[in-house]
Amino acid sequence: MSIHPLPAGQPKVAVIGGGWAGLAAAEALAGQAEVTLFEAGKTLGGRARTVAADSNGFDFLDNGQHLLVGAYRQCLALLARAGVAEADAFVRLPLTWHMADGVQFQAARLPSPWHLLLGVLGGKGAAWGEKTALLRQMRALQQWHRRQQQGGADVDVAQWLRQHGVSQKWQQQFWQPLVWGSLNTDLGQASTARLANVLADGVWRERAHSDMLIATGDLQQSWVAPVAAWVQKQGVAVHTGTRIGTLRLAGESDQIWVDEHPFARVIVAVAPYHVGALLPPQTPPEFQAALNALCYRAITTVYLRYPQALPLPHAIIGLANGTAQWLIARGALGGNAQEVAAVVSLSDQYGTLSNEEWIARVHQDLLRLYPHLPPPVAGRTITEKRATIESRPDMTPIPQAWLRSQGVYLAGDYIHPRYPATLEAAVQSGQMAAAALLADWQQRPVAEIKRL
């Protein structure tokens, strides 16, 4: 096989899917390729979007309450390039672990690791010995992570906690809410390696990485609209309301047909459950098998409005023993103090509940904290049944070599090699797909590979 650079000229690239992975891929390609982005929905944003239809009197309703951390470097950098001023779009808080029914601590404003050490030791709801035990567990996880990165096997978090003799209290008050919130996976299935990757990059490395950023407005206005405008300003043609049906490989011609449009290369940035239907019939069966092996979990967000301001003491409050795991107090974010957004990870464990049943359960959670709270005047429940894939230790990496040899690249939160399915994973995966595409384009034409 001869390897030679292509003649000058930019590839014509289709990006299919306008979630965060697709937007990040399109931005990374802009200026180096002629990019067209196709999005099936009326709006961009994918699984992080505003539900525009009927806000039912609420300040706003997103499909889910999204929380970022300071370690979301690529996500935050993309927002900054799009002109989103952090101070306008987010409230940035130091890492705050405020279990309303238990342990409470806040990272100290000190460099790592002192932010965590002094934060935990200064916390409430745990005896001194329990606090030092939690710090020892963190240390053990760091050491385990180092060994695992040098080739050690991954295990599920439940097993890791058992092996390290972690008490019931810390499982309930810390590890379970942490794992459910960051991996949307149960302890018995969750990958300890991915959890440790999150902690290494998000908590242990730098204090600022552990900061929590909560959007003050709706996702559409705060993030999606500015990023969409920015991407278009870079020359990307964006077609919303355009669902792509098929990809066809055009033999030797070095073209890929995206429905009736020919492109030189394609980035498929749709959710994993939409990938299979799009791909060319020649795709090897192990690809579909790897997709079929992914397991999905739901996240439910319950929005409640009360007739009076809620006395929630922090912007984000955890419940170790509630239906909801996290309560977001809109008043503390500069919004309506009568509104709260309650997050229920792994919400499929409760079966199918009606809007009223969800409202009753979350209201019950709040009544345990504030027994005199009147009933809510309005409530709205949004369940995303396939919110994220589970992050399991036995996950088979999605085989991408054949697709890549055909000029088709995958992007999406499920592709990231280190992180659970998050916005940062989506953005990084889009950027990685764009980088691989450009590197290949500069090396050799796909038609040449196809002839081999």
Ligand SMILES: Cc1cc2nc3c(=O)[nH]c(=O)nc-3n(C[C@H](O)[C@H](O)[C@H](O)COP(=O)(O)OP(=O)(O)OC[C@H]3O[C@@H](n4cnc5c(N)ncnc54)[C@H](O)[C@@H]3O)c2cc1C
């Ligand atoms: C309720 C909820 C809460 C969450 N909370 C957080 C959080 O707090 N922090 C965090 O970091 N992450 C959170 N996440 C995860 C985060 O939203 C996702 O990881 C991220 O949005 C995935 O982006 P993506 O681009 O990979 O995929 P998607 O957002 O799914 O984007 C794929 C896009 O492709 C489009 N599409 C599909 N098929 C086609 C087709 N044939 N043609 C054209 N377009 C097509 C879809 O319409 C969609 O817009 C949450 C997710 C949910 C659902």
